[in-house]
Amino acid sequence: MNKDKAVGGDSASGPELLSPLFLTGGSGYLGRNLIRHFVAKGVEVVALVRSQKSADVVAALGARPMIGPLSEATAAEAMKGCRSLVHAAAHTSHGLETTEHMAVNVEGTRATFAAARQAGVQRAVHISTESVLLDGCPLFNVDESRAMPSRFPGAYSRTKAEAERIVRAQSGYGFEAVIVRPRFIWGRDDTTALPILTQAARSGQMAWINGGEYLTSATHVANVCHGIELALLKGRAGEAYFITDGEPSTFRGFVSRLLETQDIAPPEKAVPSWLVGAVARAGELAARLSGGRVKPPVTRQDLATMAVEVTLDISKARRDLGYAPVISVEEGMAELKRLASGSDQQK
Numbered sequence: 001m002n003k004d005k006a007v008g009g010d011s012a013s014g015p016e017l018l019s020p021l022f023l024t025g026g027s028g029y030l031g032r033n034l035i036r037h038f039v040a041k042g043v044e045v046v047a048l049v050r051s052q053k054s055a056d057v058v059a060a061l062g063a064r065p066m067i068g069p070l071s072e073a074t075a076a077e078a079m080k081g082c083r084s085l086v087h088a089a090a091h092t093s094h095g096l097e098t099t100e101h102m103a104v105n106v107e108g109t110r111a112t113f114a115a116a117r118q119a120g121v122q123r124a125v126h127i128s129t130e131s132v133l134l135d136g137c138p139l140f141n142v143d144e145s146r147a148m149p150s151r152f153p154g155a156y157s158r159t160k161a162e163a164e165r166i167v168r169a170q171s172g173y174g175f176e177a178v179i180v181r182p183r184f185i186w187g188r189d190d191t192t193a194l195p196i197l198t199q200a201a202r203s204g205q206m207a208w209i210n211g212g213e214y215l216t217s218a219t220h221v222a223n224v225c226h227g228i229e230l231a232l233l234k235g236r237a238g239e240a241y242f243i244t245d246g247e248p249s250t251f252r253g254f255v256s257r258l259l260e261t262q263d264i265a266p267p268e269k270a271v272p273s274w275l276v277g278a279v280a281r282a283g284e285l286a287a288r289l290s291g292g293r294v295k296p297p298v299t300r301q302d303l304a305t306m307a308v309e310v311t312l313d314i315s316k317a318r319r320d321l322g323y324a325p326v327i328s329v330e331e332g333m334a335e336l337k338r339l340a341s342g343s344d345q346q347k
Contacts, residue, residue: 025089027054075115097155105159154301178235212252
């Protein structure tokens with residue numbers, strides 16, 4: 001594997017060289033935005049989906065849907081003629097481990113990248129997460145040289161870390177794969193984090209852990225899409241890149257601003273981390289003893305993600321990819337407010 005060679009070689013200069021692009025997870029939050037992003041740049045997108053409903057979603061956005069399971073045989077057939085791949089499909093639950101964590105995050109990644117090599121795809125980006133570095137302790141402005149921990153806080157971190165190892169093992173010999181690690185994806189058309197936050201705030205169940213004044217990195221979805229395009233064109237095979245909005249914010253300040261875009265007053269309640277940690281451990285134990293009938297109100301994976309500082313250094317992406325955020329936090333918040341008020345039509 002030649003890690004000094006840019007994906008696509010020196011001739012790669014524009015998104016048209018990525019077409020056709022094969023996308024997994026196309027009907028998800030990030031996938032929908034990736035379709036919009038690449039279709040707007042004239043790239044033909046082929047999206048693997050699991051249902052007719054999802055096929056209708058991606059077709060309406062301008063992609064060509066392919067219905068089938070995330071298996072090597074299905075993906076290899078669907079990828080024929082594609083020049084590039086973005087693997088965005090993932091099981092993102094922060095709950096206790098389920099069969100889907102392994103089936104989607106690990107075996108799905110293995111099948112997708114084996115199929116890509118078989119189909120002759122040349123460039124690929126695997127969408128990972130900073131969660132592969134989480135162990136429950138703070139991360140202070142870490143870069144990509146940070147080693148993965150020996151123990152993970154939950155199944156999401158562990159299976160996404162295993163997926164990265166699979167991708168690195170597949171990269172090389174004419175098939176060059178790059179890993180992109182965004183954190184806390186937010187912005188337009190959010191069907192993941194924002195609905196959970198707004199529901200918790202409206203129900204009165206939200207409280208700031210230790211006051212919420214620790215720092216967090218976050219990544220607007222437009223910045224994620226931009227970073228993925230750059231990684232496809234310029235990323236180094238086998239390498240990982242953090243993508244964020246740049247300067248971090250306090251967790252409380254950032255989430256409060258998100259809630260305010262939805263005309264929701266942020267909560268004032270605060271709870272100590274030791275108490276929430278005890279609740280998480282007790283809840284996970286009860287879930288295991290009950291065979292999953294009891295659902296923990298919070299998990300250690302949740303706490304590792306949102307209860308301590310997690311800030312990322314994006315110097316490598318700036319240097320290797322020429323990455324810089326294309327939308328600021330202020331612009332993203334203003335857009336969310338316009339959409340919530342109905343003054344900006346969602347597409």
